[in-house]
Amino acid sequence: MRIKSYLAYPQEGRKEELARSISNVEGCAVIPAKNRDVLIVITDSENQAADDRLRQRLECTESLKWLAMVSGFSGSERQSNV
């Protein structure tokens, strides 16, 4: 089990589009900020390979400017960038 959370920054004026795109990706959940141009993204994948694929897919999203990982859980271990 790989669970990660990210802060995702949209290209200017494309926050809603980014939220829509990411929430359509399987294994991703999105919580948009109300008053800032940033989204929380939570990803859930079964293993490292799937997690890598998911991240690559997110990074290819056109309306995304920048993706910053905040915390990551891998199996019973936990790493955090907080």
Place this chain on the structure above:
Amino acid sequence: MYRGWTDRRGFIKKMAALSAMTAASAIFPGILFPEAQEWLGTGSEGLDWKKSPCRFCGVGCGLLIGIKGGKAVAVKGDVRSSVNKGLCCVKGYHSIMAMYGKDRLTKALVKRDGAYVETPMADALDLVASQIERTVEAYGKDAVSIYGSGQWTIPDGYVASKLFKGCIGTNNVEANARLCMSTAVTGFLTSFGLDEPMGCYEDIDHADVFVLWGNNMAEMHPVLFSRLLDQRLKRKGVKIIDFATRTTRTSMAADRSILFQPQTDLAVANAICHEIIENNWVNRVFVESHCSFRKGLTQMGYGLEDHYEFKDQSEKIDFKAYKKFLADYTPEKVEKRSGVSAKDIKYMASLYGDPNKKVMSFWCMGMNQHTRGTWIQNLVYNIHLLTGKIASPGNSPFSLTGQPSACGTVREVGTLTHRLPHGLVTNERDRAFAAKIWQVPAKNISPRPTYHTVEMFRALDRGDIRFMWIQVTNPMVTLPKLKRYRNGAQKADRFIVVSDVYPTPTTDVADVILPSAMWIERAGMYGNSERRTQYFEQMVEPPGEAMSDTWQLIEVARRLGFERQFSYEEETHIEEIYAEYRKHHDNDKHNMAPLSVLQSQPGAMWPYVRGKSTKWRYNLKYDPACTNGKDFHFYGKPDGRAVIWQRPYEPAPEVPDEAYPYWLCTGRVLEHWHTGSMTRRIPILHRAMPHAYVELNPADAKRLQIQTGDGVKIRSRRGEITLPAAVNQRGVPAPKQVFVPFFDENSLINELTLDAFDPISKQPDYKKCAVRVEKL
């Protein structure tokens, strides 16, 4: 570790989301995630949702707590609450986790031969009662004391005051709110004759300009700050001005950040008044009808010596004399002292002076923890009074509080040495009134106030006080010049009882540690910054033998022979105590809402008159207590007029010099609540902010060759501490200033601070002392 969520995958995902919210909050001031409610709520079907005010800050957000299987397992903002309208900050979302730390105190501990021994709660309470008796017999009533806090619920503070003042007969009752907002009280009392803000949070929805006086609202009152940002998004022309000594997240979000040299806010406020008069922005009709002018004593000293006493004496002056006094405060003269350009002073004055703008001023510790704190509050009120921008929607000087019930318990119940629930111990009528409700002879209540907080701990050190019961606060982290007071508490023949939920540096000095029930493990009420009283029911059982502070006090009172005064039933005692407490405020100026109202809605604001909260006091349109037939009535003063005070600039007691060339300012951080005894046990918040640090100005850091993470020694005349440096991180102090947060019990910055206080409020100044900075 918090064990609420049952499904592990779901739990980890929610933790990941909370981590991201915490990180985002640290980066973006006032950021909110309303959709997090639903997201965090998924998988929480079958929960029993119950309402409560937040456990942490004085904003008093309404929360809904999800209960399942006897545990609190989820939190969301209460959309019915007018305070936060369903929003929450990171501390609120994490609040329930603070109950489930691994090292909760669950058993009473009694120190025997230097080691703590688990003891049945009943035996520990016997010991506390017998020690009070022994101390009174050997040293007199004024040798026993109780020290509580603005985290006491209303019933806690009420029974503490009744027991110590009414039954035992000593006024040795104080609360940590003395360190936090007693200056706000004296500010209100001197200007208006009655405590607490005239307006309410709804002012935010009407104001055009928000001036934040030394108030890092983005980190300390995040939900309210988000309401400011929201107004700026919604309405054209709304402006936020950050007037501070340090650049913070608030400054970064503000439209204008104006920095001033420590203590010179006094001079700038006077300069703003000078400009208002010079430019004919005075609301003459308002001032002539509703204000008087006075001046008080100056050169009061700073309370640095034991037994220091001061009583202000004021005299009436007229507008002409006041105007003459302000001639010394032209923007150009003040620029030299304050570092604020004359242009910026004029700009601020023009915002207050513009008749078409509604203005709110906010402040908290910057103005409260100030050796001339009462004066600076008077001066900000002067600005609002001169322009008539007060007590009407959107025009509001607003003092914020840091604790959930600093207003509700300390200020309204009156858990300070000189106060009673209604009135003062020095007033015979007030004593008789309280004594009647408390069912004690009036002579039981001493007419003499004893010690304010700093002097109380000095008295403990000297041996004038021999017994102290500390509840729900952590003075061995928060007292200034800490070493003296810690040594005092540890002296032989001192007996310290500490009621708390976790071990702290304060439980370390205790002879008896009583495990307390926390927040929703018992029922109670808090009163927030906008005069709103909010009730919470008991939702879960406390662990082990933990008992509410209220019931601990009742048990001890009964052991001391006061069964009649404390004859409450265990099942209904909170209801009974609140009903008794309401009798003290049974009038149109302060009536408290009945419990049934508090149970049915997210709180009510006092004065609660004829079924309605009063949103704007002193304004005839909204306040039924106005009786002078005019549009405003400042009925706290005998002549019905608010006072415009002549108060000068005076320097701080300790200013940087060659040996100690930097100002030290201390304060809080977003992730931790005050001394961190609860939030440091919430893993996400602890990881996000694991230890204290010292913020330096980048130019100073460069000169001293210090980079972020380097060890830095900070030294004052009272002590020294080593901390990692933070350069260009969250906050940036002005040159020759450093900032250190106080939440970290492993890095006690209060070893360095000075125990100087405002002579009127007796509140210490934690924002200014002189230190030396060295790279390790």
